[in-house]
Amino acid sequence: MIASTPDPQSSRQASRPALRPLDDALAELLAQAQPLGRTETVPLVEADRRILAHDLVSPLQVPPHDNSAMDGYALRAADAAAAGAVLPVSQRIPAGTAPQPLALGTAARIFTGAPLPPGADTVVMQEETEPAAEGAIRFIKAPHKGQNVRYSGEDIQQGAMVLRAGDRIGPAALGLAASIGLDRLPVAARPRVALLSTGDELVMPGTVPPEQMPAGAIYNSNRFFLRRLLERAGCEVSDLGNVPDTRAATVQALSEAAAGHDLVLASGGVSVGEEDHLRPAVQALGRLDLWQVAIKPGKPFAYGQIGATHVMGLPGNPVSSFVTFLVLARPFVLRLQGATDLAVPANQFIAGFDWPRPDKRREFLRVRRNAEGTLDLFPNQGSGVLTSLAWADGLVDNPPGQPIARGDRVRFIALEDLL
Ligand code: AMP
Ligand code: MG
Secondary structure (H helix, E strand, O other): OOOOOOOHHHHHHHHOOOEEOHHHHHHHHHHOOOOOOOEEEEEHHHHOOOEEOOOEEOOOOEOOOOEEOOOEEEEOHHHHOOOOEEEEEEEEEOOOOOOOOOOOOOEEEEOOOOEOOOOOOEEEEHHHEEEOOOOEEEEOOOOOOOOOEEOOOOOEOOOOEEEOOOOEOOHHHHHHHHHOOOOEEEEEOOOEEEEEEEOOOEEOOOOOOHHHOOOOOEEOOHHHHHHHHHHHOOOEEEEEEEEOOOHHHHHHHHHHHHOOOOEEEEEOOOOOOOOOOHHHHHHHHOEEEEEEEOEEOOOEEEEEEEOOEEEEEEOOOHHHHHHHHHHHHHHHHHHHOOOOOOOOOOEEEEEOOOEOOOOOOEEEEEEEEOOOOEEEEOOOOOOOOHHHHHHOOEEEEEOOOOOEOOOOEEEEEEHHHHO
16 A cells, blocks of 8 residues: 555654664764863872873883892803802892892892892792802702893883873773882873663662552662763763653753763663653753664664763663663763773674574674683573673674574673773
């Protein structure tokens, strides 16, 4: 049948934006994310998970001097060229002391980390020596010249760049910064993010006990994980709570949220149902585009601006909200901090499961590494099944329409790399 007048259903379908691939959506989103450029200097330990604001160049050599990798004896290798050589011990060099030049034809008692005395080129570990005459030591076998010596600058050369602006700081980078003498680091200031939940069905845990939950009510779970995901991605979060499902309340909440924040992140209400008020409310104050991103879980996503404040709407379904945060919102807030490496790290893994009926959208399947070194699949991959994410240690990033058979190589993303 050919309809001469479009029915309301089909015209709504037609106005729906086309599905766009995740990579295109991400590129478009990141194009909107200019680094905020605000920086601050924080004590070293507080720089964990922050984005470095300036390059760090080492003012010194690390280690600062040639030193011993062992407890043992420092010597010139040439003085013990044959097994069983005996040398007098001319000095004792604990770590943290400054040695005298090595007297010719002698060895120095030395400890791990202690500077090598000028003239010595080799360290023999104490287990390969034995006491000889009073004040002398026997080298059981002939040493190789240079063995057990850690050279000055072996880790870091003076003038070398140790960390770059845009690097994300972790515990190892903190230690590295300390090793060049820094006790504070310049980092990007935390983006200020206002977090909103939408939905009249949402009840905050703690306010109503489970046995008294009204019909149709559910506890708000997104609010908790989105807050921590934002904080772990370096943001300072103002949790502005639940917004009732009315246009007026949504407009009011958004205009308050936009003031004084770099980003308003809302969950729920980004579909095109008449209970979804985010789009009309943002459009009353600024602009907002609804996107259909070709991922599962996920799909509805909104991006717009109110004045200079970014607005992002994540789907309401908890797993969709979580995954969409990881693949779109997280790189966005990292870019606001000037982060340079936004790629999601992935590895090849072997599927220990079958996935015969893939979706036509790119899927992010909740999986867990098992003792055999393959991946197990959580049985219920529903977009509301938060148990799947709490159980999972990673996601399989499966291309559109790609069936998976046990033994296939798949692209695995470790959740810990994104948290
Ligand atoms: P919506 O995107 O508003 O249509 O919501 C989609 C689904 O996600 C509905 O089942 C909502 O009840 C649920 N949902 C929305 N927001 C939350 C939230 N903050 N916590 C838990 N579930 C939510
Ligand atoms: Mg809703």
